[in-house]
Amino acid sequence: MTFEDRDVSDELAKFRERFLFDSSGINYMDGNSLGRLTRAGREALYNAVEKEWQDTLIHGWDSWMHLGREVGSTIGTALLGAAEGQLVVSDSTSVNLYKLILAGLSLHPERDVVLVDEQEFPTDRYLIQGIAARNGLEVRIVRSGINDALSVDDISPHLDGRVALGVFSHVNYRSGGLVDLKAIGDALHGVEALLIADLSHSVGAVPVALDDDDVDLAVGCTYKYLNGGPGSPAFLYVRSPLQRRIDQPMWGWFSQHDQFEMGPSYRAKDSIEKFLVGTPPVLQLAALKGATSVVVEAGIEAIRRKSVALTALTIELFDEKLSATQLKLASPREADLRGGHVTFAHPQALEIARRLFVEERVLVDYRTPNRFRFAPSPLYTRFCDVEAGMEAVARVTRTIES
């Protein structure tokens, strides 16, 4: 089958039209950092500006008030396997993680150890370091491989009755390694510790089963595979039974039991809205609502099928065209250990990424040390784009090495 045939028989081919493309025709392999603009997202944003803000003014809050919960519940039920009432969209992933780490710690105040992977995304590690420094906690560094997915064997040696919680990504931002959340959660639960999952690189690309996998708490970005736009707010998940048992550290008026009582003291809501803080970014939420509807309509199972086919093709083309070069695969080869992107390592990775953009109009992103990520986002990337992109990687790599 040619690449054109694969595009013709692609069950998601028609979703490409739902996106708006730059006029310069960039072959965009960075949708895991910032997803493209959807027509639905743009329309929802314009509508929120021109119809809602301009025309309804303060009365807009009648509906804006519930947007975070509404979008959260769509993301939760359609994409993350979470029953109603456990997800809400608010703040950034970093801020949500800060709230949930402190909330998680409140469950077992006598415990003083937190776990994090050495390969974890920087903001996650820094938040843990900062919280540990202020609260006199010990951070235990789990060591998974830089090219791999974290496994239970990596965390087991660190587990004991002092561990309060562990923060782990579902898909590693660098290697693309896909973690078995159920297995990691079971291991943590074995010592009565909590799992906080970061779903930033999986939501919208890989199916997640938060309820079935017994994940306790989770956060994730919406500007990556959900295409919510730069700075679109993040989601947070708190498993129902935990909502009353853990304390949210930021007592803002949006989490106050009766927000407009304006009374002297604070009493937290007993729903997922307990984890809100202040006024939400309404325009960004409106854009996100539009963008999310496209992902939900496509369906996460079909998205994952195409994503696996695109990354498998990427690796196949790497084997065919680049095995004699110094470029090395820096992601798991097995499809079920891999998320939505493929990473390559090369001593001159930064220069390869630069030339790919300048000379070939292929946009990948460089990551330390000596790597670049190739992310064919399934709703708008064609098989022929992967083929053209890997041809370009081969040309640039051979030129640099010659």
Ligand SMILES: *Cc1c(COP(=O)(O)O)cnc(C)c1O
């Ligand atoms: C992208 C990403 C973030 C980003 O957090 P922000 O608060 O949105 O800047 C955090 N964690 C992970 C794992 C990510 O991939």
